Amino acid sequence: MQFAYAAYMSLLLLTLAHDQHRWNQSLATSDPFYPSPWMDPNADGWQEAYAKARAFVSQMTLLEKVNLTTGTGWASEQCVGQVGAIPRLGLRSLCMHDAPVGIRGTDYNSVFPSGQTAAATFDRALIHQRGYAMGMEAKGKGVTVLLGPVAGPLGRMPEGGRNWEGFSPDPVLTGIGMMESVRGIQEAGTVACAKHFIGNEQEHFRQVGEAHGYGYNISETLSSNIDDKTMHELYLWPFADAVRAGVGSVMCSYQQVNNSYGCQNSKLLNNLLKDELGFQGFIMSDWQAQHTGAASAVAGLDMSMPGDTEFNTGVSYWGANLTLAVVNGTVPEYRIDDMALRIMAAYFKVGKTIEQPPINMDFWTSDTYGPVHWAAGKGYQQINFHVDVRGDHGNLIREIAAKGTVLLKNTGSLPLNKPKFVAVIGEDAGPNPNGPNSCPDRGCDNGTLAMGWGSGSANFPYLVTPDYALQAQAIKDGTRYESILTNYAWSQTKALVSQANATAIVFVNADSGEGYINVDGNEGDRKNLTLWRSGDALVKNVSSLCSNTIVVIHSTGPVLVTDWYDNPNITAILWAGIPGQESGNSITDVLYGKVNPSARTPFTWGATRESYGTDVMYKPNNGDGPPQQDFAEGVFIDYRYFDKADTPLIYEFGHGLSYTTFEYSNIRVEKSNAGTYTPTTGKTAAAPTFGNFSTNLEDYVFPTNLEYIYQYIYPYLNTSDARNASADPHYGGTAEEFLPPHATDSSPQPLLRAAGRSSPGGNRQLYDVLYTVTADIKNTGAIPGDEVPQLYVSLGGPDDPKVQLRDFDRIRIDPGQTVPFRGKLTRRDLSNWDPAVQDWVISEYPKTVFVGPSSRKLALKADLS
Template sequence: MHLQHVALWLAATVPAAARASCTNNGQLTKRVPATSDPYYPSPWMDPEADGWEDAYAKAKDFVSQLTLLEKVNLTTGVGWAAEQCVGQTGSIPRLGLRSMCMQDSPLGIRGTDYNSVFPSGQTAAATFDRNLLNRRGYAMGIEAKGKGVTVLLGPVAGPLGRMPEGGRNWEGFSPDPVLTGISIAETIKGVQDAGVVACAKHFVGNEQEHFRQVGEAKGYGYNISETLSSNIDDKTMHELYLWPFQDAVRAGVGSVMCSYQQVNNSYACQNSKLLNDLLKNELGFQGFVMSDWQAQHTGAASAVAGLDMTMPGDTEFNTGISFWGANLTLGVLNGTVPAWRLDDMAMRIMAAYFKAGLTIKQDPINFSFWTRDTYGPIHWAANKDVQQINWHVDVRQDHGNLIREIAAKGTVLLKNNGSLPLKKPKFLVVVGDDAGGNPLGPNGCNDRGCDNGTVGIGWGSGTANYPYLVTPDAALQAQAIKDGTRYESVLSNYANTQTRALVSQANATAVIFVNADSGEGYINVDGNEGDRKNLTLWKNGDDLVKNVASVCPNTIVVIHSPGPVLITDWYNNPNITAILWAGFPGQESGNSITDVLYGKVNPSARTPFSWGATRESFGTDVLYEPNNGNGAPQQDFSEGVFIDYRHFDKANASLIYEFGFGLSYTTFEYSNIQVQKSSSGAYNPTTGTTGPAPTFGNYSTNLTDYVFPSDEFPYVYQYIYPYLNTSDAKNASADPFYGQPAEDFLPPQATNGSAQPLLRSSGKSVPGGNRQLFDVLYTITADIKNTGSLAGDEVPQLYLSLGGPDDPKVVLRDFARIRIDPGQTSQFRAKLTRRDLSNWDPAVQDWVVSNATKTVYVGRSSRLLDLSAQLL
């Protein structure tokens, strides 16, 4: 409970010295000390924001009743392992509001039992199916609600996937911002329709695990004093990394998690340019910004820079010390943090809560993240108050069927020389460690931090406990028995003699399962410190494939991986008759791949990333060694928007498989592209001002009213409270500089609650930006005919050439997944909005449609562009 000075007064941005030298439309051309401009004050909620009006009114009614201590309790986590969830805020028992539960993960409910493990976001994105993405989000939301979770910590748009080696790319969707934007928006709608607040993360530039935290890096032997800085220019930020978060805001996301690393040498969770300017002002975000766990570095400074909730509440795990809690209480009382800023924090939290359909009366939290035991201490870290903490509630419903469907429809057929679909093969041989189970069980490695058996998900906080895991070996054997097929498997990558003896026999069809893995940085698997250390297959996978293919003329390869792997040495081998990428499919892995291999599901997924021939061909890589002495490692995003297929197109480089590519068991023909122009009128920049910052309720200025009430309830060890330990302000703060005026250490305008001008690119009461950015300027149609003999889904994709000399060759702008019967023709219909046709202009600070000639393409992938037309 005792307060300590915890950098409450540090400034929230780096001083504006040594500005980055930019050319070429704002892209960084050389390494210079990147800086982040200050932006104050922190924008307050708009009572008329589209879709938030009712939530605002309910929040206002509730927050108006709160005391200062209760408002602080809403904003501050109670500490690591202080209660049941991975993160919780304080409660408001006087008004019947229990503690809010924040719980991982973006593909299931982490740390519980009787929950499902869904396919990764990346695998779901490969379906190119809005409906499936939405249904996946809804099912995850239903399971979270059934456990008593308030905020589900997902979905993910950061990392976007700048480097294919990035450890957590699989938690997100795709390095293409449009595919990620559509995927995250549909997921958010699904989660929040289920009655749980979604949390879009990690905002922004969180593209690698190396050096994301000082303590973690030092644990691996790196000598750094500050976390990595992702240095991103204004144009790249808007056209690439901010793009999907804009879609998340438009979808009504309730919370956004700021990330660990710095952006332009200012920590993301106190970066006023990111939080105040881009997120809350330009995008009009009405929900609350939550810190990643221990990503907060200051108190008052992070408050005025736009942070609304700190997780898990303590400065470091299990210290009992907080930047906020009692320090925030004192900061408001002494005027350091304006009362309107605390009110806005509370308003944003409660508005997001009500927008998700939650009411004050919530079902109780029925699990403990810290143990599967039925009984244990409710305050885990303090080992206090033993009671029932796990009710083992089964929330899975029939979600196994949905998981099986998503994973099958997210499996990409990369190569097929006629060997698929399988039709009761005479002799089926399944080979590879990845086909079988983990000898320790599917949950035998903490947070899935190993590569034993088949890989259904990566490792880290983005995981969940399996209720079961159907292995490929089990599912394929069951199908073989049903068909009367002879079946044998060798569940090892190293049993060369036994494997060759089997696959060289007459009539053998060999299916090889190989993998690569990755995850969060706190786990190291075979030298992979979260990020992959290379792009090769793991556990001798390449040699296994080449050895089998050398003797078996019908070899099929299935890859489970968190992104592209290098297959240059063997993919063209004529004995390799089929290659499939099955991503991270979740608990129904074996059933899903069996459905595809046997044609129960006609494959139609598209690869959500490109497959280069060499590691170097991707043009970006993880920064594996510090490059700035013992200071903050500097990672310049100097390639600008040219990542993945945009990079390969710019370099005019060959690819193994391009973004958007995928085969089917049937064939399709494209024809008859038509372009219809809309009359939407000229673009009008937003003008006007906000209202002044509102305040809700009054509070006592008598410090005696804020001292811990030891006569009312006992103090729990390490628990973060909003109370002071003494009524003497200077002693309570433990700050030798206490009493110094706020204007002496906070940036100018940080406490200014007067009406503020609206940005021209912002939306007036429109979350997501200027409403006219989303006017439809063109509608494009094309005919797609199934020219094969099987019904199947086709995924036509709309690409656009923006036409400028510094623009990518093409960029994805829309897509659809269409079911078409043999001989039938269906119409693909796509739309282009003003944002789709625009570039970000750093000088004007707005989206601008250039005069360059623009061409639209409809095709099967980023390089198979069947149809084209100019936009007039």
Template sequence: MRLRSAAQWLLVLPARSSGLADKNSHQPLEKRTLATSEPFYPSPWMNPDADGWTEAYARAKEFVSRMTLLEKVNLTTGVGWEAEQCVGQVGAIPRLGLRSLCMQDSPLGVRGTDFNSGFPSGQTAAATFDRGLIYRRGYAMGQEARGKGVNVLLGPVAGPLGRAPTGGRNWEGFSPDPVLTGVGMAESIKGIQDAGTIACAKHFIGNEQEHFRQVGEAQGYGFNISEALSSNIDDKTLHELYLWPFADAVRAGVGSVMCSYQQLNNSYSCQNSKLLNGLLKGELGFQGFVMSDWQAQHTGAASAVAGLDMTMPGDTEFNTGRSYWGANLTLAVLNGTVPAYRIDDMAMRIMAAFFKVNKDIKLDPINFSFWTLDTYGPIHWAAQTGYQQINYHVDVRADHGSLIREIGAKGTVLLKNTGSLPLKKPKFLAVIGEDAGPNTSGPNSCSDRGCDNGTLAMGWGSGTANFPYVVTPDAALQAQALQDGSRYESILSNYATSQIKALVSQANVTAIVFVNADSGEGYINVDGNMGDRKNLTLWKDGDALVKNVASWCSNTIVVIHSPGPVLLTEWYNSPNVTAILWAGLPGQESGNSIADVLYGRVNPAARSPFTWGPTRESYGTDVLYTPNNGNGAPQDDFTEGVFIDYRYFDKTNSSVIYEFGHGLSYTTFEYSNIRVQKSNAGKYEPTTGKTSPAPTFGNFSTNLKDYVFPSHEFPYVYEYIYPYLNTTDPKAASGDANYGQTADKFLPPHATDSSAQPLLRSSGKNSPGGNRQLYDVMYTITADIKNTGSIVGEEVPQLYVALGGPDDPKVQLRDFDRIRIDPGKTAQFRGTLTRRDLSNWDTTLQDWVISKYKKTAYVGRSSRKLDLSIELP
């Protein structure tokens, strides 16, 4: 039980400036000044008067006021990898009736359990452009998590945003557009938390690739680096792009935020005071707790004063039994290194998030073990002790299969259709490709879905869930064909070339080719793709398969399952390719969802949440695949600024295959009569004033005898992280030869300041998400949408704005809706533009300002089909 002191982990590079200097962008790396991140101290304490948090904080105060120091440390420190049942847990507070809180993946369902659902990816949900469906998905996931005994569901995801189309985990999030992602975050959070589970917005921030995110992982792949990647992002870009959806998450009342693995401007995200103290807690007024990603904590006291509130899974490295916090945090508070108000603030934030979604301190038991599906086993998996029933196989799926089917269908984008769809009892249907069939070893045979065998319904990594079943496209389409009396044959291989040719060359064939590309988290390598994709081509010679079938069959329909764009350049324009659909990663009802669209039971209205470029290079950004800073931290400079995805294509006037927001229907729509109404929003007033001084809750003993491990009360569990000391000699307990140095020797200035602090001008006094006036509606835009076809359909009108400045994107999405319209009828689209929607971030004022340039609003059916425009008065 040798413990390390908090002080031993304090030496970190101080966070200094806010971003990159433009003059550096063309310099060789070894001649450049590396980006830095400015310090921000002290860590802002909670605001019990914040909108939506008052009742939760009143209950938290009553609870925390009764806690001992050991109990507070127990609440903030993970118990260690494999120490209990969940992927992460903190210590229990049995004296006050609180069992250990359970943290569990993932952003598309409950990971590692059974009798749970496998939901569509966030990206597929975003393609619906349907706020209600995204909320319902979140609510269903929250219900399933709660039913398993999970208290914090680790999602939704806004980092990665999707800067590089090859990014491995883009599919876990929503879209490279910050507004669409912000809506996805807010609606998911509301749904998850309304169901009684705390949501965790992640990964904060700049976590845009898998390569080099963790040193050990990169070294395992043969890369010689000593520090994790640094995402170097300037202040303006950070605010206008990457921080935007997190502001929406905070405004939606998210209970927790997970800081990310990589560095931001050469300071690790989980100890970056500018990020956690300055932006998240200061500017955005976040009132919940900050949780580390698993092993993303690199310091003890330094991370505490920089704004980290909970460390996951608790040990410095998996299965070491050593912790930066635990006993070290106890000792740091006792000796004054970490101020008492900071540990109180951590506990208050955690318990306020708890009470925000829980009515009672008594929780249902955790009824599963992440480490095994066996019914009986050791509850302490690492120690292999505590043998008992650990899995109760509780079925939490309810009727969520029908919701998953609906999202999968309504998230399927019809990219091209020359008239072959919808299918109407085709005479002869031939289904081609491995992606149409099953994984012959079973849908869960690859750990965390770390393979691409059979139809692709989710990517790989910790962002996955076990499937209760997978309806394959082959099964669903065959069932429909039998019902219709169609002839049906399928060849579930990409390489049976002669057999495929013989089949699709026959008369009266409608051929549907299923192809895919996959990606995921960096700890899994699939065919040389170390999380991030190596390229944007289809996997398993999918492009050759499509071109071959199209050369033999004049009615070839292509269905793509993928975690983002793939290159279509070689075949999309072939006259024999009569339709193309992107079905995303649709979850367990995959086959039923695509059959619903192909046969017209669902009239497609989904929109592409990203741009389909003609080449990989056309995107202007990519993953950094090779270290570029010797054996130091690889430097990933976001020199493109806010110009990613459609913003970049517009800036460079580049052609695209299919633009952001594109999607077809089986009916047609006409746009007309755009109007603008200006609201009476008042003048923007920057926030002024100060916080209250830091509050503390209760005194604690300074006698080290009160903190020694109570071996007479319970046995020590191997590798379990405790808050207790192993001796009353603090130097011996710390294991630190330099123990006894005062905090000012190694903590930054003001890190322990407890006095009232000035409020940031961009923050809100009591309004999470920033200054409340940022969300004032400035203009309301309306337009008429008429269904000019013969069948009922849904249309997705999109509201864009041009801010008019020389450094602004040509247009930016700001609002949208999904509207059902009967044939021949007209519906009115109504979108709003808030002050934030019309503002730029002023790096000098450190606030949002509306520039002097002319502003124009556009309403259309995609980012490049803007039917209507109007100048804002």
């Protein structure tokens, strides 16, 4: 049992004292913020959950609290991550499990469209339904915490490998995606986990070991250097929406922010998340993102995942070390109580009771029987019950993917109506010849792209390919149909698409994913923004011969279409995103007009790679030290940068066509009677403690009647001698020697002026509606369709974006019908973050509102008084 070494490592790191300040003084820094805020029993939406948690935690021993907060180790049990059970009180181990598109590594689960594709629907209700369905499937498998939704990465760089797991580089669109997803997941009885907090914008250099594996010599992870204004107005914005929605957990990220690791950065966790935003749930580490013991506890971390310092070592910064740190006073009593309270409050908030059904799946194997403790090979039993949790979610997936397909261009060839001859070209139309789940964690690009790669992946229960669905439609219509499912059979392709009456549909893609997988030299992040597998050449070649060429793009973000998009032979272009298991059915629905497209692109399509103004850092820039990535562009990413720099673009943010037409008119602005903004004042109550633990180390020694499981992480000490238990020859120092000032303070603390008094999300007056903007939208075409009016605002200052999205709706309108659009502007929508005042402030610059179908088509405008 490696308790001694673990304790030594933890306490050795404590002697670094200022865990957040190990950097060259010339580099960006992160101010310390202590103590870690404790739960507010009166927080909106949390009162009942807090009361239940308090009643439960007050019965727990210190060992049980440590067990609840410490992961049991990589592959030690059935889920991607679990914490220890509390059998004395009837609580089974809590299961933390991926993923953003479905339950990872199991069977009889659904694969949903990506968050990015869901965002393209601009449909709150569909995003909510997606979250609810995912929450139901997780609950049906025995999952306690679903590790999503994703607001980090936000999408600073279009090449970012995991952008597809999130929603959009626009903070408002992502914020609404987060809010509706959290509500849906948690209404289904599963705790949502907003991730990755924060500034986790690229895969390169996010972990030292991973970087070493690719041959990069760095000693610490990349530092995302973000100023206070940019943090609030851009990257923190969608997390605030998640907190306001009542999210139960937040996952801190791998990389550093201003040269302090995300999972021990007190500025991020204590100040921004728990204090300013009033987050009442618990913060868990990303897997192996914890770097210290007591230091991370006082900095705000509540749960370590998966528990071991490195996979399959059995060594932990917490576990026995946390037990010892609480007993000797290094970690204050209130902090371990608050950690347990936060976890159990999140648990109760979603309607869970102590008596939970067992976990009925196993991530590590698909075998029905096997060891429940996978790493140790112990506890042979039935571990997979193959429970089918899909319900009728296939229909929802098909609807979301279709309504998330953006019609970028159409000169009249769509919708198809019993065409005489359809020729489908491209590998992306067909199946992976080895099966849809043949590449681990989808780490390849074989066949049609319906999911990116990495921990955000899931196993397909089936995958409807475009070739399959389009052929079925062709047979139904009596259409001649042929397909060539490769990008490289040019002589055969030329012979096919050159024939008379051909409608050629070319399927192309561009993939990406998480950094631990390298696909064709793409180390998570994309190497470039071109199409994969010679896709651009395929499009150019087919369109040079066929005057009716339709291009369908499956991708994890924008690609460069500059060289061919305006070719007159290319009559239509569609972005179908990452559609999930119903891919073929969804694109067929759109191509044939069963679904009138109305999706909007959730990012900008630039003319060149350089036109975005940001890019992935592919090579370290700080010797062997932590790479330094300065977010010098501030809030100007994606369309905000294109508007400011006037760089060339092809399709603007929010662009999307329909098979009908719409007309905008009659903008009106109504001012509300909201009062003036009042900053929060006063103090919190003192930290609650239960005072129910012993200081006798004999009570914490590993029980003689308990079987030790190899590599399993326990809360027990290996000896009752404190010095030997710690394995630290200097053991015996005080917390004041180890930790920053105020880290153990449990007295009443002043409330921040921007924080809410019992109001998760910040000062509740930030969400007062100041203006309602209305406009009339008329369907001037011949068929019904959905329109997506978008409300933008100009804040008027010299350092403000030209326009910023603030609200939107998706409205169904019949031919000739006129319907009203109503958009709302809150105080937050009209404010800037003032770093000096540390609060949101409405500037004196004139404000203007705009309404239109995209960020560059804003025919309606009005001034705000």
